[in-house]
Amino acid sequence: MDQGGCQMNGGVPEQTGMISLEDLESFSEDPPSDSGTGSLEERETMEEDEQSDRLLQYWQDVARGHQVEVTQEMAEPIQQLTSNNHGHSSREHVPFTLLTRKEKCGELLYEKRQYEKGHWACITMHEETYEQSICYGFMKIMRYICEQNSSASYLGMTLPIVTVVRTNENHSVIGNDVTVAYFLPTEHQAQPPQSNDNEISIEMWPANTVYTRAFTGPTNEVTIVNQINVMAEQLDHLVECVNDSFIVAGYTNPAHNNRQNEIWFLERH
Template sequence: MEDEDPERLLQYWQDVARGHEVDVSQDMAEPIQQLTSNNQGQSRRQHISYTLLCGELLYEKRHYEKGHWACITMHKDTYEQSICYGFMRIMKYICQHNSSGDYLGMTLPIVTVVHTDENRSVISHDVTVAYYLPAEHQAQPPQPYDDDIVIEIWPATTVYIRAFIGPTNEVIIINQINAMAELLDSPGVCVSDSFIVAGYTNPAHSNRQNEIWFLERH
């Protein structure tokens, strides 16, 4: 759909989002088109760099350096609603709703921080959607016009990662978290109640490429 006009792209997003009881407003047409189209040659997705520390058969251990992230915390009825609404707010920030007035460029993955109870059986409704600032904006991140978006510096961290494909909802995420915990030899080395879901395709995509991240304790 990369060469579709903005109205058709908006309609596509609205149709998909309706299944999650998410309203995609008319003012999202331009941001959606910018992120989907070639956008004057700026459509290259910049992947967040990392150092691979260990590549097991079923999971990886990676090290990510310190960096600036644009973050927004949502509190909707479902995880799907939170990530959709949060991602749309982040999209506007990327697409010129920032102090530079420029399209910032897309980085992957877009991540969501989720919190669970001690038994890892329930996900909190507070979900943080985060976007890593491209390399050229790391030194001086453009400030968001949206007061709910905060620029944060995330420290360098080591993460344990397992890939999975498909939709993301509360049940699937809990299952992925527990499956990952069973794979780790020493799950106690990781934070036990906060996890990251990394997405490499937008929330409107039905066959998403995802990862579950366990954060190593500092």
């Protein structure tokens, strides 16, 4: 399978190589190591090449030892994502309407939200571990966002990137099939660009009522099973929710050590 890769945090100790989209942006602000000689255009080209190589090397360094490969073909999408993102203000969030919030002793237990129908770019992965599936899936979606689509343009980042997981009846085991999905920005909702990767499909997701709870840290099979069961204990209307399929919403990319996440339960239609 044609795959890129990134580092995952399956409960490993914190390392210096953790990287987020914000970290990627900071690379573009680094001064070049050598101003060099020659024309301005030559120096700018050299600087871009050095930056691209430096970013790719960084991802490769943090991926080593985690059974995930970052291939040379990821250099361009990483560079494009860096060049086109300028902080959270440029990232569109998936729109929703807040319906209710449940709190206890000042602590937010969960929110109930209404998400309207919309187009998502989706890919289902079947890797050996959940971490590998979300990582490879994220990289394929990343290439789709970064010009490898029918419009040949950078589409823009939206948050969260979501993964759909399936579990057994008692929520103790996550299935091998993991779907990674990206919400198309508003300007592309009417006519979504198609992916150059035939493994990525454009799907219209129906409107959904979602119960959501925030959590921080790595997303692996152990933490997700735990978060599903914690959320199940908090919900007053558990019987009204889908019981074997859940969504993990990530607001930070899979390589970040301190990921900001949510677990979503979907209300039955």
